[in-house]
Amino acid sequence: xxxxxxxxxxxxxxxxxxxxxxxxxxxxxxxxxxxxxxxxxxxxxxxxxxxxxxxxxxxxxxxxxxxxxxxxxxxxxxxxxxxxxxxxxxxxxxxxxxxxxxxxxxxxxxxxxxxxxxxxxxxxxxxxxxxxxxxxxxxxxxxxxxxxxxxxxxxxxxxxxxxxxxxxxxxxxxxxxxxxxxxxxxxxxxxxxxxxxxxxxxxxxxxxxxxxxxxxxxxxxxxxxxxxxxxxxxxxxxxxxxxxxxxxxxxxxxxxxxxxxxxxxxxxxxxxxxxxxxxxxxxxxxxxxxxxxxxxxxxxxxxxxxxxxxxxxxxxxxxxxxxxxxxxxxxxx
Amino acid sequence: xxxxxxxxxxxxxxxxxxxxxxxxxxxxxxxxxxxxxxxxxxxxxxxxxxxxxxxxxxxxxxxxxxxxxxxxxxxxxxxxxxxxxxxxxxxxxxxxxxxxxxxxxxxxxxxxxxxxxxxxxxxxxxxxxxxxxxxxxxxxxxxxxxxxxxxxxxxxxxxxxxxxxxxxxxxxxxxxxxxxxxxxxxxxxxxxxxxxxxxxxxxxxxxxxxxxxxxxxxxxxxxxxxxxxxxxxxxxxxxxxxxxxxxxxxxxxxxxxxxxxxxxxxxxxxxxxxxxxxxxxxxxxxxxxxxxxxxxxxxxxxxxxxxxxxxxxxxxxxx
Amino acid sequence: xxxxxxxxxxxxxxxxxxxxxxxxxxxxxxxxxxxxxxxxxxxxxxxxxxxxxxxxxxxxxxxxxxxxxxxxxxxxxxxxxxxxxxxxxxxxxxxxxxxxxxxxxxxxxxxxxxxxxxxxxxxxxxxxxxxxxxxxxxxxxxxxxxxxxxxxxxxxxxxxxxxxxxxxxxxxxxxxxxxxxxxxxxxxxxxxxxxxxxxxxxxxxxxxxxxxxxxxxxxxxxxxxxxxxxxxxxxxxxxxxxxxxxxxxxxxxxxxxxxxxxxxxxxxxxxxxxxxxxxxxxxxxxxxxxxxxx
Numbered sequence: 001x002x003x004x005x006x007x008x009x010x011x012x013x014x015x016x017x018x019x020x021x022x023x024x025x026x027x028x029x030x031x032x033x034x035x036x037x038x039x040x041x042x043x044x045x046x047x048x049x050x051x052x053x054x055x056x057x058x059x060x061x062x063x064x065x066x067x068x069x070x071x072x073x074x075x076x077x078x079x080x081x082x083x084x085x086x087x088x089x090x091x092x093x094x095x096x097x098x099x100x101x102x103x104x105x106x107x108x109x110x111x112x113x114x115x116x117x118x119x120x121x122x123x124x125x126x127x128x129x130x131x132x133x134x135x136x137x138x139x140x141x142x143x144x145x146x147x148x149x150x151x152x153x154x155x156x157x158x159x160x161x162x163x164x165x166x167x168x169x170x171x172x173x174x175x176x177x178x179x180x181x182x183x184x185x186x187x188x189x190x191x192x193x194x195x196x197x198x199x200x201x202x203x204x205x206x207x208x209x210x211x212x213x214x215x216x217x218x219x220x221x222x223x224x225x226x227x228x229x230x231x232x233x234x235x236x237x238x239x240x241x242x243x244x245x246x247x248x249x250x251x252x253x254x255x256x257x258x259x260x261x262x263x264x265x266x267x268x269x270x271x272x273x274x275x276x277x278x279x280x281x282x283x284x285x286x287x288x289x290x291x292x293x294x295x296x297x298x299x300x301x302x303x304x305x306x307x308x309x310x311x312x313x314x315x316x317x318x319x320x321x322x323x324x325x326x327x328x329x330x331x332x333x
Numbered sequence: 334x335x336x337x338x339x340x341x342x343x344x345x346x347x348x349x350x351x352x353x354x355x356x357x358x359x360x361x362x363x364x365x366x367x368x369x370x371x372x373x374x375x376x377x378x379x380x381x382x383x384x385x386x387x388x389x390x391x392x393x394x395x396x397x398x399x400x401x402x403x404x405x406x407x408x409x410x411x412x413x414x415x416x417x418x419x420x421x422x423x424x425x426x427x428x429x430x431x432x433x434x435x436x437x438x439x440x441x442x443x444x445x446x447x448x449x450x451x452x453x454x455x456x457x458x459x460x461x462x463x464x465x466x467x468x469x470x471x472x473x474x475x476x477x478x479x480x481x482x483x484x485x486x487x488x489x490x491x492x493x494x495x496x497x498x499x500x501x502x503x504x505x506x507x508x509x510x511x512x513x514x515x516x517x518x519x520x521x522x523x524x525x526x527x528x529x530x531x532x533x534x535x536x537x538x539x540x541x542x543x544x545x546x547x548x549x550x551x552x553x554x555x556x557x558x559x560x561x562x563x564x565x566x567x568x569x570x571x572x573x574x575x576x577x578x579x580x581x582x583x584x585x586x587x588x589x590x591x592x593x594x595x596x597x598x599x600x601x602x603x604x605x606x607x608x609x610x611x612x613x614x615x616x617x618x619x620x621x622x623x624x625x626x627x628x629x630x631x632x633x634x635x636x637x638x639x640x641x642x643x644x645x646x647x648x649x650x651x652x
Numbered sequence: 653x654x655x656x657x658x659x660x661x662x663x664x665x666x667x668x669x670x671x672x673x674x675x676x677x678x679x680x681x682x683x684x685x686x687x688x689x690x691x692x693x694x695x696x697x698x699x700x701x702x703x704x705x706x707x708x709x710x711x712x713x714x715x716x717x718x719x720x721x722x723x724x725x726x727x728x729x730x731x732x733x734x735x736x737x738x739x740x741x742x743x744x745x746x747x748x749x750x751x752x753x754x755x756x757x758x759x760x761x762x763x764x765x766x767x768x769x770x771x772x773x774x775x776x777x778x779x780x781x782x783x784x785x786x787x788x789x790x791x792x793x794x795x796x797x798x799x800x801x802x803x804x805x806x807x808x809x810x811x812x813x814x815x816x817x818x819x820x821x822x823x824x825x826x827x828x829x830x831x832x833x834x835x836x837x838x839x840x841x842x843x844x845x846x847x848x849x850x851x852x853x854x855x856x857x858x859x860x861x862x863x864x865x866x867x868x869x870x871x872x873x874x875x876x877x878x879x880x881x882x883x884x885x886x887x888x889x890x891x892x893x894x895x896x897x898x899x900x901x902x903x904x905x906x907x908x909x910x911x912x913x914x915x916x917x918x919x920x921x922x923x924x925x926x927x928x929x930x931x932x933x934x935x936x937x938x939x940x941x942x943x944x945x946x
Contacts, residue, residue, distance in 0.1 A: 578793025
């Protein structure tokens with residue numbers, strides 16, 4: 001069936017995306033040639049440290065980078081068979097909230113403080129559907145109940161809600177028009193640990209019901225392990241390792257990925273210390289030559305410090321941006 | 334909410350009384366003998382004594398203050414002007430609407446132009462439109478209104494002959510005065526609107542609105558402006574006061590017989606009862622306006638409304 | 653003992669560098685520098701008025717009355733044949749000093765009232781604030797007019813009536829600042845070592861409330877100059893024949909049809925001064941704004 005063919009071809013494809021921010025003194029290279037594909041109904045985890053450019057990737061896909069000083073310098077974003085970097089702003093606006101929607105990192109500031117929460121959900125419904133005011137309101141109430149908030153609280157304002165409940169409202173807004181693609185930008189970072197699990201479960205359930213594809217941005221390898229199908233590890237605006245969850249988790253080939261694993265506690269092994277990655281992420285306005293990870297890497301040789309490092313195929317078929325991956329895979333230092 | 338409004342109205346009573354007491358006290362320190370001012374320097378000593386008796390000047394300060402407050406606030410008898418010997422009440426009834434019309438026209442004009450310029454500057458941050466708006470605002474705060482008034486008269490009345498230079502008649506008589514008085518307001522509002530819009534426009538909930546597919550115009554008007562509004566309302570409120578005060582100069586230049594020119598003439602001719610009552614009246618008008626500002630805060634921002642719901646009393650006055 | 657000495661010198665060094673940093677920050681702002689230069693030139697011209705002015709400020713020449721601007725009379729002459737440019741130079745002495753002195757007085761009284769309210773809080777604060785509420789429910793210009801009616805016209809009296817008008821604003825701002833710093837730890841630290849209240853206010857609270865005060869005062873000078881001119885304009889304030897700018901405007905009003913230059917130049921002088929002061933104030937505010945610090 002035609003449906004099945006569609007399922008197997010990439011639903012979202014990002015090709016060589018470059019995002020830059022300009023200030024009067026300098027240019028910040030936030031995203032430097034990111035490419036990935038995502039199939040219908042699947043979840044891709046974008047993993048990396050704070051400031052690696054993950055949020056910029058998501059905002060660039062939705063074309064909501066800040067007006068002043070930010071631009072998509074190069075690259076294409078294909079949604080199904082449409083290049084959405086080329087379409088008009090008006091057409092893009094119709095896609096936002098309808099086909100692609102986004103869940104933001106900080107629920108405390110993501111809701112308009114002077115608008116009723118119900119109205120904030122109803123607004124997105126009314127923008128993308130035709131109907132009466134009552135029908136929009138009814139849909140918004142449905143969404144509230146779906147995310148576990150009583151519909152009687154339709155008329156409340158954000159300041160009357162707790163952080164977890166605000167995030168539920170944000171999720172309700174994002175899912176109100178049954179989007180085909182969900183960009184979840186660290187949806188649980190700002191929440192308490194107990195609520196984190198609830199929120200993620202909620203997103204998973206809703207996603208399953210609507211067969212939505214998702215890009216899940218996180219810095220938490222644990223979240224990736226339980227919620228993603230594919231993983232892309234982002235470092236300094238570049239994908240340094242990309243493959244299925246199993247491939248990346250079982251055979252990490254990039255020193256940075258290994259570093260990320262080292263930085264989470266493993267309860268199975270009896271370890272005294274975590275192994276944080278030494279040093280700090282590079283300044284995106286002044287990236288090092290060659291592999292941008294080389295100043296912090298144990299495998300660095302002279303070859304790492306010049307030229308561009310390309311994505312290479314690993315023995316098990318995923319991709320890694322490291323010329324020393326054979327040594328890395330064998331565990332030599 | 335209703336209880337809050339009631340409370341605020343009750344709070345106006347001590348304020349207005351306080352203003353009345355302060356103005357009365359200041360006026361009682363004024364140099365010169367009232368009887369001589371009324372009757373002129375040629376009056377006989379016995380006439381002067383009789384006049385002092387009539388004015389109650391031989392009574393103590395407290396008694397006179399009591400009489401003034403009682404007459405003004407209980408009997409609504411504002412007395413007469415010393416110079417013209419006419420009823421102050423009648424004069425106020427005739428003049429206050431003119432001052433209100435002038436002030437509201439001025440305020441309306443500055444709000445409309447000021448907020449538009451501010452928005453235009455904010456959404457064009459950094460380019461020539463922004464620079465133009467801010468240069469205009471900067472010049473606007475720097476030009477004294479009375480000078481601008483004279484220049485406007487020079488251009489529109491003397492050179493072009495389009496608008497009347499002074500007096501009252503139809504609405505066209507208020508155009509030049511409103512234009513002269515609105516510059517300061519435009520400038521302050523444009524700057525405040527720009528800076529609070531810039532604060533708001535970077536806020537996460539604006540990104541959320543964009544990510545929902547809200548059209549840009551609606552993002553600005555519905556989401557950004559409503560949030561940026563609180564500091565703007567404060568400026569509008571303070572400018573209402575400034576324009577009431579400015580009306581004294583503007584009305585004098587354009588010979589508009591309103592409250593402002595009434596008070597200025599009274600001060601210059603030492604007609605103290607007029608100054609007293611006039612000042613108290615303008616203070617009442619100003620207080621009502623500030624009450625309005627506070628209520629608009631509550632209408633715009635649910636967080637402030639929530640505070641009023643509680644018993645808190647201190648939040649509002651300090652704003 | 654040695655320790656406190658060391659501490660003191662350190663604080664002094666820090667303060668100086670803070671001041672220098674503010675100046676440096678301001679020097680990046682071209683408009684602010686421009687404003688400062690204009691104001692400085694104006695100050696020099698006004699101070700050296702007797703040396704620079706081509707004519708005396710009361711020097712009449714009826715034969716040369718109502719002359720439009722020319723090389724002999726840069727800004728023309730008035731109805732009595734006095735040179736307007738020279739009068740403006742002398743008049744600036746009134747306008748500018750009235751602005752500076754009146755804001756100086758209101759800042760001083762504002763500091764005393766505001767810091768008392770802010771530091772003691774409670775009942776004292778409540779009484780002071782309610783009193784300021786009352787004063788501020790009189791529109792500013794009205795209050796000034798009423799007070800100058802009581803005090804009478806003239807240079808000193810006008811300064812006094814202007815400064816009363818400025819006090820509530822300064823006091824409120826200082827109080828707000830003080831409320832903000834009062835809770836901070838270094839004040840608790842000072843209290844814990846038994847500093848007297850006066851000492852805490854004078855040595856800790858006021859210096860820390862200083863930067864917004866300076867900004868507001870700079871802008872305040874501009875505001876006061878406009879108000880002073882406005883007062884003179886409506887017949888209060890400084891009276892003709894003194895060549896205060898507002899009084900000059902007021903005196904030339906009746907000649908607006910025949911000799912517009914008589915109206916134009918005094919107003920321009922006010923506008924340029926205010927513009928320069930506002931540019932400086934803006935620059936100072938930006939330089940002192942920690943949010944904008946890089």
